[in-house]
Amino acid sequence: MDDSQGVTRVHEHGYVRLVEAWGSDEQIVAAARMSTDGAFRGWGTDTEPGDERLLARLWRDRHTSPFEQAGMSLEVRAPLFVVREWQRHRTQSFNEQSARYGALPYDDYLPSIERVLLGGQSKGNRQGSGTAVPHAAAEAWRTELAGLQERAEAVYRLGIESGISRELSRCALTVSRYSRMRASANLRNWLAFLALRLAPDAQEEIRDYARAVATLLAERFPRTWALAKEGMTT
Ligand SMILES: Cc1cc2nc3c(=O)[nH]c(=O)nc-3n(C[C@H](O)[C@H](O)[C@H](O)COP(=O)(O)OP(=O)(O)OC[C@H]3O[C@@H](n4cnc5c(N)ncnc54)[C@H](O)[C@@H]3O)c2cc1C
Missing domain, CATH: 1.10.20 (Histone, subunit A)
Structure with a gap:
């Protein structure tokens, strides 16, 4: 469920909120054109192909560094067992609520x-x-x-x-207690996270969060997402 604040609710007490995103599909193309002193030339039309061809080639040929010129910072509220799985993704940067500094609110994940x-x-x-x-x-x-x-x-x-x-x-406390964190990564690494955490062998609860991340990513990087999701089993 999405609301107007850029928050995607997950389960009863959780959410994923976009803190900020940087870069764009256009800037990914522009970054790739640094190698030839060029710039973004524009997307194609029905009759005239454009830079969507270059974007597709970058993705297909795993020319991944231009996808590191964009990214997202998210705020996440999730049960501790989901946070633990999430924080295995070392290419993300994290800051998490301290349960030493303040008491954790009484919200636990109770599966439906x-x-x-x-x-x-x-x-x-x-x-x-x-x-x-x-x-x-x-x-x-x-x-x-x-x-x-x-x-x-x-x-x-x-x-x-x-x-x-x-x-x-x-x-x-049990691992069902909710925690809150910021998770930040470049687009390349968010896509790697999604490839692993949307997949059917990932735990359903983290898949629900990955779906929320994918929704935010698709809004900000629609062309890249259209290419990347092709290779993912969701
Ligand atoms: C379905 C599923 C089940 C899992 N089960 C378990 C489990 O039972 N036990 C368990 O411990 N973990 C488990 N994991 C976690 C898994 O092993 C990875 O730690 C996690 O998915 C993060 O993936 P990653 O290393 O590719 O991501 P990141 O840490 O973000 O790294 C991205 C990429 O950077 C490179 N990289 C980062 N750090 C290093 C490094 N130190 N050395 C070399 N290359 C590096 C690698 O190419 C890596 O793919 C599971 C993950 C999934 C998706």
Whole structure:
């Protein structure tokens, strides 16, 4: 779901917000033309082809450095297990909310019943999910998880209210607790992130975030996205 502030909501408590984007499809072409002292010449028309041909050739031939002349900085609110997967992408730069400096708000990711019903252990991918779970088992596990999250919050608050430091009190929290971070990267590396995190073997929750990133990227770099998404399994 998108709103007018450039925020794409993800699940009940999460979002991806565009902080800023730099560069454009035109600037990628202009950067490539540095090698010949040239400039962006314009996109083609129905009858006259233009610089979309050069952009396509750069992408096809993996002439990747011009795609490093553009990028995006995003603010992300996501459960800790998603943040942990996300921060494996070392070519992004991160700043994250400190749970030592302030208490984390009481928002936990509780998977929807639909997600749990189809969240059985995958038979073909030892890391994945996707098989059916009986309704009663799904309901029972989800209720237990909600109870555990409530209990975790109670122990967290008890620690803080008892004068135990925030850095120690957080031991009570689960990886479903939400954190907030800024993630910044050039366009080449955002596209590499999307190729990995939109793919069906990535966990569904980070795929939902990757879809939000793709939406923002497509708005700002529509021609590059049209080329890049061709090679991605989403
Ligand atoms: C479906 C899936 C399952 C995964 N499962 C696991 C898992 O079980 N355990 C686990 O630990 N991780 C796992 N990962 C994380 C994965 O191993 C990568 O760390 C993560 O996807 C980031 O990819 P990357 O290294 O290409 O990205 P980046 O870190 O952004 O790097 C981009 C590119 O830069 C280059 N690069 C960056 N750093 C180095 C370096 N130090 N040396 C050489 N080249 C470098 C590489 O070419 C790399 O592809 C999983 C990822 C996915 C998508």
